Amino acid sequence: MDNELLQDQLEKLKDKYEAMGQDMNSYLDGLLLSNYLPYWDYARLDTLMSLQQPKTDFPDELIFIIYHQITELYFRLSLHEYDQIGNNGRNVLPNGEDKGWRDEMEPGYFKERIRRINAYFHALTTSYGVMEHGMDKEQFLRFRMALLPASGFQSAQYRKIEICSTSLNNLVHKDHREKFADTASDEEGIREMFQFIYWKTGATDIETGKKTLTLKQFEQKYTEELIDLALDYSDKNLWAKYQALSEEERNDQGLIDQMKTLDANVNINWPLQHYKTAARYLLKDDDGVPATGGTNWQKYLPPRFMKRIFFPELWSAEEKEEWGKGWVEDLVKNK
Numbered sequence: 475m476d477n478e479l480l481q482d483q484l485e486k487l488k489d490k491y492e493a494m495g496q497d498m499n500s501y502l503d504g505l506l507l508s509n510y511l512p513y514w515d516y517a518r519l520d521t522l523m524s525l526q527q528p529k530t531d532f533p534d535e536l537i538f539i540i541y542h543q544i545t546e547l548y549f550r551l552s553l554h555e556y557d558q559i560g561n562n563g564r565n566v567l568p569n570g571e572d573k574g575w576r577d578e579m580e581p582g583y584f585k586e587r588i589r590r591i592n593a594y595f596h597a598l599t600t601s602y603g604v605m606e607h608g609m610d611k612e613q614f615l616r617f618r619m620a621l622l623p624a625s626g627f628q629s630a631q632y633r634k635i636e637i638c639s640t641s642l643n644n645l646v647h648k649d650h651r652e653k654f655a656d657t658a659s660d661e662e663g664i665r666e667m668f669q670f671i672y673w674k675t676g677a678t679d680i681e682t683g684k685k686t687l688t689l690k691q692f693e694q695k696y697t698e699e700l701i702d703l704a705l706d707y708s709d710k711n712l713w714a715k716y717q718a719l720s721e722e723e724r725n726d727q728g729l730i731d732q733m734k735t736l737d738a739n740v741n742i743n744w745p746l747q748h749y750k751t752a753a754r755y756l757l758k759d760d761d762g763v764p765a766t767g768g769t770n771w772q773k774y775l776p777p778r779f780m781k782r783i784f785f786p787e788l789w790s791a792e793e794k795e796e797w798g799k800g801w802v803e804d805l806v807k808n809k
Contacts, residue, residue: 486569487501489569490569490570490571493571525543526539526540526543527539528617529617529620529621530616530617530620532613532616532617533613534608534609534610534613534614534617535613535617537604537605537608537609538605538609538614538617541604541605541608542626544601545598545626545629546629546631548594548595548597548598549629549631549632549634549635550631551590551594552591552594552595552635553631553634553635553638555587555588555590555591556591556634556635556638556639556712558587559579559584559587559588559710559712559715560638560706560707560710560711560715561575561576561710562575562576562577562578562579563575563576563579563580563583563587564576579715581719581723581726581729584715584716584719584729585726585728585729585732588712588729588732588733588736589732591736591739592732592735592736592739595736595739595740595743595744596739598744599739599743599744599747602747602748602750602751605751606747606750606751606754609755611754611755614755615755623686623687623688623691624688625677625688626748627673627676627677627688627689627692628688628691628692630692630695630696630699630700633673633696633700634700634703635740636740636782636784637700637703637704637707637711638703638707638711638712639711639712639713639736639740639784640711640712640713640784640785641659641708641711641713641714642659642664642667642668642704642708643655643657643667644782644783644784644786645667645671645672645673645782646667646670646671646672647670647671647672647674647675647780648672648780648781648782650670654666654667654670659704659705659708659709660705661701661705664701664704664705664708665701668697668700668701668704672780672782674689676775677689677692712733712736712784712785713784713785716729716733716785730788733784733785733788734785734788734789736784737783737784737785737788737789740784741777741782741783741784741797741798742777742797742798745775745776745777746775746776746777746798748775749775749776752775776798777797777798778797778798778799781794781797781798783797
């Protein structure tokens with residue numbers, strides 16, 4: 475290394491540690507004594523490979539577990555971007571010093587983070603063929619019975635993505651949405667809206683109207699956490715952040731396109747791909763095989779039934795009316 479460059483780097487290190495009241499020489503001593511970091515330790519590969527614990531001996535259950543874990547990791551990546559957006563982005567200086575959250579968010583930063591989330595959901599949706607065509611149907615129909623009452627319905631990270639995207643009243647079941655159009659996003663209002671959150675109907679027994687064990691477990695574990703998140707994001711969800719932009723910034727067609735793409739990715743493309751896969755394994759003649767968690771998957775997954783839209787103001791009346799139609803109808807007709 476060039477001596478001048480080396481001296482410059484040392485001066486930067488010295489300034490960094492002095493700013494924090496630390497002795498640079500002590501840290502250099504530690505660097506001399508530390509071991510090199512191998513890839514397998516950085517990525518925690520031994521731990522990662524130990525996390526697949528099938529409940530049966532059917533080989534294809536391993537595919538099922540791994541793909542769901544991959545899905546949750548993509549959700550984690552998405553939530554990382556939501557955290558950045560909600561808090562205006564982390565201000566980390568070139569020398570690595572963390573100055574905390576920014577006071578304001580640049581519109582370009584906002585658009586780029588939404589683009590990233592879209593990339594994650596695109597990867598999820600296009601890779602779902604691993605699930606759709608990658609398992610033996612007979613194996614799946616057998617090993618799934620050992621997973622009761624677990625269900626992908628219980629993914630708390632997916633619920634968090636929904637909450638971080640939009641005003642909570644847009645997640646209320648469509649039959650009650652108008653009632654909560656002007657409900658305040660304080661704790662009382664949020665708790666009231668949670669009583670009518672759309673996903674509850676997806677895990678309610680159709681015949682008895684009672685909650686399934688899947689829903690009871692989920693609510694017991696996550697309800698308070700999700701309510702706290704809804705309170706925290708009431709003024710910093712994606713729609714709130716969009717509304718806080720200037721009129722000129724809001725009219726950026728590139729930003730609008732990214733937001734509409736995200737709306738379609740999360741509320742149409744992802745659930746419909748999930749529906750398509752469930753249909754391949756569970757549809758039988760005119761009746762469907764019950765899902766492992768007792769979810770009403772044939773009514774819960776198709777967007778045309780739930781009409782869940784994060785940013786309804788960005789869509790035309792015709793687009794909202796046709797939300798998710800056609801795709802499912804063609805699938806069922808041609809199954």
